[in-house]
Amino acid sequence: MNLATESGLPAQKMKKIWAIGGGKGGVGKSLVSANVAICLALMGNKVVAVDLDLGGANLHTCLGLPIPSVTLSDYVSKRVTNFEDLLVPTPISNLRIISGAQDEIGMANLKHMHKNQIIRKLHDLDADYILFDLGAGTAFNTIDFFISADKGILVVLPEPTSIENTYRFIKSVFYRRLKMIEGISEIEPLIEEAMSAKIASGSTTSPADLVKRISDINPEVGLRIKDELSHFRPNLIINQVRSQADIDIGYSIQSICRKYFGIEMTFPGYLDYDASVWQSVRKRKPLLIEYPNSKLVNNFDRIVNRLIES
Ligand SMILES: Nc1ncnc2c1ncn2[C@@H]1O[C@H](COP(=O)(O)OP(=O)(O)OP(=O)(O)O)[C@@H](O)[C@H]1O
Numbered sequence: 001m002n003l004a005t006e007s008g009l010p011a012q013k014m015k016k017i018w019a020i021g022g023g024k025g026g027v028g029k030s031l032v033s034a035n036v037a038i039c040l041a042l043m044g045n046k047v048v049a050v051d052l053d054l055g056g057a058n059l060h061t062c063l064g065l066p067i068p069s070v071t072l073s074d075y076v077s078k079r080v081t082n083f084e085d086l087l088v089p090t091p092i093s094n095l096r097i098i099s100g101a102q103d104e105i106g107m108a109n110l111k112h113m114h115k116n117q118i119i120r121k122l123h124d125l126d127a128d129y130i131l132f133d134l135g136a137g138t139a140f141n142t143i144d145f146f147i148s149a150d151k152g153i154l155v156v157l158p159e160p161t162s163i164e165n166t167y168r169f170i171k172s173v174f175y176r177r178l179k180m181i182e183g184i185s186e187i188e189p190l191i192e193e194a195m196s197a198k199i200a201s202g203s204t205t206s207p208a209d210l211v212k213r214i215s216d217i218n219p220e221v222g223l224r225i226k227d228e229l230s231h232f233r234p235n236l237i238i239n240q241v242r243s244q245a246d247i248d249i250g251y252s253i254q255s256i257c258r259k260y261f262g263i264e265m266t267f268p269g270y271l272d273y274d275a276s277v278w279q280s281v282r283k284r285k286p287l288l289i290e291y292p293n294s295k296l297v298n299n300f301d302r303i304v305n306r307l308i309e310s
Pocket residue numbers: 024025026027028029030031032053056134135136239240241271272273274275277278281
């Protein structure tokens with residue numbers, strides 16, 4: 001039963017928060033964030049895109065905006081006290097942006113309290129969709145922003161370094177989620193041991209084995225962990241695809257994650273390699289608006305629709 005419709009009121013949309021990450025720099029996280037945001041806004045949703053690449057913010061460029069006059073640093077340093085004042089309009093109606101820090105004064109190492117406060121403020125923004133464009137790497141802040149979102153999206157290039165970084169990113173999220181479960185201090189040493197093991201070395205316990213071991217020691221904790229991990233279902237986007245073999249890498253990553261981590265990944269689609277991307281970046285124009293005939297228009301359309309449905 002839908003209470004909103006029954007009562008004659010229009011059904012309220014649920015706010016959705018999507019985080020776009022991936023271990024490696026330059027894989028297309030900002031491109032994806034900007035263009036997914038544009039797609040959602042063109043569909044009539046109220047969207048806020050947030051640049052959380054603290055220290056290397058450039059989401060504004062992918063949206064064709066100059067460096068915004070207010071950024072998250074202004075809030076952290078208390079030059080701006082009202083969080084909503086960080087919202088900057090874009091030429092695309094329904095789409096606003098919060099810019100990350102241009103300077104590095106403490107932003108990349110955002111203190112715990114500030115980070116939690118910022119996460120709360122971001123979640124409270126008035127919008128249908130809030131997108132987080134994350135920085136590269138597996139810093140605590142990045143992982144925590146990722147975990148706070150309803151949906152995590154990982155952008156991967158079909159090349160070994162990017163794939164390795166993706167596993168590293170998933171591993172960091174996996175263990176961070178485990179450590180957030182309350183009352184598991186007795187198995188913390190096991191987690192530490194597994195965390196320090198290298199993914200590549202065959203002799204070490206995989207995260208999926210770790211969960212089995214924990215379940216044997218303490219079935220009740222095992223169940224809690226399985227429940228927590230069942231909510232960890234990252235979405236994969238393979239970017240700069242040039243062949244079917246590149247697309248198939250998405251399916252391999254899905255199957256490795258199932259075996260190694262015991263987690264299910266969703267693969268909403270891929271993005272072709274397309275020269276119009278760097279042309280749009282060079283012209284400082286949003287790709288989907290400036291190049292409506294680019295192959296990426298269909299790619300993004302499919303990805304966004306699948307993400308909305310999943
Ligand atoms: N599908 C594509 N086709 C062609 N070039 C692409 C594609 N995707 C990304 N690029 C190129 O890669 C560059 C980096 O993309 P982007 O800035 O979105 O990566 P990023 O992951 O956000 O990087 P950073 O980690 O530095 O924030 C773009 O400027 C563009 O030149």
